[in-house]
């Protein structure tokens with residue numbers, strides 16, 4: 001398998017066969033994201049078939065496939081169809097195909113096209129919401145609004161595909177932290193994903209956010225404010241049976257549970273962390 005640059009994948013895809021069908025992100029403008037800054041977007045025409053054939057020989061114990069990089073769903077439908085059919089044919093033991101998709105990539109596919117991909121194994125779509133507040137989405141140059149994010153989520157859930165959504169603690173800075181938390185909780189409720197993952201902003205050199213912090217145009221909330229932000233997001237999510245993860249290495253407190261069932265337990269743990277009876281992850285142990 002030949003990979004180009006660093007491969008980024010969700011933690012839950014750790015055991016998946018990673019097929020890098022595109023390099024980079026077709027959008028690549030979010031102010032906080034340094035994942036693909038040095039990797040111009042392109043479709044990896046030359047290696048897709050060879051990589052699937054390699055997996056057919058050497059990855060027979062892995063039952064899941066993750067299509068990388070940043071937004072594999074942006075590939076033209078005909079190309080996706082070719083990839084999915086080849087996976088079905090060459091890797092018949094694979095029972096789940098997942099990918100990252102931004103809202104623009106989701107919009108680029110009709111419901112019928114998504115259902116067709118689902119019939120060939122597409123199971124899980126990972127979407128970065130980051131914030132449910134329109135001012136913040138605009139300031140981080142996400143290129144979307146809360147409305148367009150909800151519409152993208154609707155298209156995925158209407159096809160009965162599993163939707164996993166990430167939010168970004170700290171991305172609103174200090175002043176808008178509370179409004180970010182409240183609106184993110186509300187938009188997540190409307191999106192009704194199967195899984196929610198909270199990450200915490202870590203400024204990456206070379207990004208606009210990093211420069212804004214250095215030049216004192218943006219101020220990151222401190223760890224306690226971030227905990228209060230997390231608490232508020234959870235308070236404003238009113239969904240039943242959604243898995244909530246805040247156990248990413250970037251977070252100051254590791255937390256996971258099912259909402260609403262574990263809501264009070266998670267809120268109490270945050271209270272305990274705020275009062276100092278649970279130790280926070282040390283700054284030097286945080287990572288992206």
Ligand code: SF4
Pocket residue numbers: 025026027028029030033034035036070071102128
């Ligand atoms: S956050 Fe997602 S959509 Fe934005 S630049 Fe990074 S990979 Fe692309």
